[in-house]
Amino acid sequence: MTSPAVRATVSMSLGVAGAVSLYGISFGALAVASGLDFWQTQVLSLFMFSGGSQFAVIGLAATGAPGLSVITAAGLLGVRNGLYAVRMSSVVGPGFWKRLLAGHWTIDESTAVAIAQTEPRAQRIGFWLTGAAIFVGWNAMTAAGAILGDALGDPRTWGLDAAAAAAFLGLLWPRIQSRQPAAVAAVAAAITVLTLPTAPAGLPVLIAAAAGVVMALLAERRHA
Amino acid sequence: MTPWTTILIASAVVLGTKLLGYLVPASVAAHPRIQRISDVLTVALLASLVVTQTAAIGSAIVVDARLAALAVGAVLLRFRAPFIVVVLAAAAAAAALRAMGWAA
Numbered sequence: 032m033t034s035p036a037v038r039a040t041v042s043m044s045l046g047v048a049g050a051v052s053l054y055g056i057s058f059g060a061l062a063v064a065s066g067l068d069f070w071q072t073q074v075l076s077l078f079m080f081s082g083g084s085q086f087a088v089i090g091l092a093a094t095g096a097p098g099l100s101v102i103t104a105a106g107l108l109g110v111r112n113g114l115y116a117v118r119m120s121s122v123v124g125p126g127f128w129k130r131l132l133a134g135h136w137t138i139d140e141s142t143a144v145a146i147a148q149t150e151p152r153a154q155r156i157g158f159w160l161t162g163a164a165i166f167v168g169w170n171a172m173t174a175a176g177a178i179l180g181d182a183l184g185d186p187r188t189w190g191l192d193a194a195a196a197a198a199f200l201g202l203l204w205p206r207i208q209s210r211q212p213a214a215v216a217a218v219a220a221a222i223t224v225l226t227l228p229t230a231p232a233g234l235p236v237l238i239a240a241a242a243g244v245v246m247a248l249l250a251e252r253r254h255a
Numbered sequence: 256m257t258p259w260t261t262i263l264i265a266s267a268v269v270l271g272t273k274l275l276g277y278l279v280p281a282s283v284a285a286h287p288r289i290q291r292i293s294d295v296l297t298v299a300l301l302a303s304l305v306v307t308q309t310a311a312i313g314s315a316i317v318v319d320a321r322l323a324a325l326a327v328g329a330v331l332l333r334f335r336a337p338f339i340v341v342v343l344a345a346a347a348a349a350a351a352l353r354a355m356g357w358a359a
Contacts, residue, residue: 053339057346071262079266081273083301088265090308098256102265108300109269111293116276123277134274190349193324196308197345200325203301204332206294215295216302223306227314236303243299247291 040144040153044160047140051082052168054198058085059176061195064186065093069177076173080166081138083108083202087236090195096233104236115142122154136162211250215243320358324349 055076062072067089075085084105091101116137122145123133136159145158183189207213219239226235283289309321324345331341352358 050337050339054342057339057342067258067262071258074262075266079262079269081269083297084265084269087300087304088262090304092258092261094307094311095313098261098264101261102268104300104304105265106268106272107296109272111297112269113272113276113279114290114293116273117279117281120277120281130277131274134277135270137273137276188350188353190320190324190346190351190353192308193321193349194342194346196305196321196325197328197342198338199301199305199308200328201332201338201341203298203305206298206301212294212298215298219299219302220306223303224310224316227307227311227316230314232314236300236307239303240296240299243295243302244292247295251288251291 034150034153036148036150036153037156040148040157041160043147044144044157045164047144047161048164048168051140051165052172054082055169055172056176056179057191057194057198058082058089058169059173059178060180060183061086061176061186061191061198062089062173063177063180064183064191065089067092069174069181072177073170073174076170079105079109080135080169081109081112082169083139086195086198086202090199091233091236094232096236097231100233100237104233104240107237107240111139112137115139118142119145119158122151122158124155133158133162136166138162138165140165211247215246218246219243317359320349320352323352323358 058076059072062075063069075088079085087104087108088101091104116134119133119137119142123130141158141162144161145154148154148157180186186192203216207216219242222239222242223235226238230238305325309325310316310318327348328341328345331344
């Protein structure tokens, strides 16, 4: 007995997973282009398993940023996953191993599909099915992209460097549809342009992040 | 730090953050301020990475085919094109501009 709500959840999960997985090809190809080898690329998709942070690693590594700023940027971009986890805690329910696996699969998409459902059972199915399907698809496509990327040669000929820029814009876009986040994005972008030539590699991204947080706290104080 | 060290530590940090979320009492992390800071952090980092990826070569600001490709991506996003279409179109735009010799 599958309710219409469950059927709708399954189709949403698989649709989202299909789209995200395809984009794993570009991650794999770009990672190899940025200088990582096949297994370094694959380990990111297997263990880090969070698109934004993974792209930050390869993007910053390509600019010659030191390891510590790469780790900091990837870690800060992953903070939101921790908050998703809090939200998903009651959906996942008790059990050590179950929660461990759920933690690994707690990403933008699995959380979004889960919270889009109203029935508890549909929420559970949405979370697990989306997480599992993306984990499998994303890793398979990462491998395909890494192999393909190796065969492509100079990534610039194929516009892969521009694809990475567009990928970040695509991740940013849905988050700047209201005024305050759009202002934060504009300030962060401006700070990056200004600090890139002078600050040590990897630092501009972190300065921009700090400025964004300060802006948000100031805005909060003004409203209080 | 070797690339492997960076990759393993960064992966552990990101995975650890997710797991931590299942240990924190809901009341702490659901605090509106924590929520807002997390949102803003994500937006600021992504915006900064867009710039880095579009206009930086090492620590120099360089305007080349990537900027035109990003504009193509922005237009497609504006018209709600799927993610993969945006990424592929940006790549194609940059590749075409370079093949024609119109941009570096």
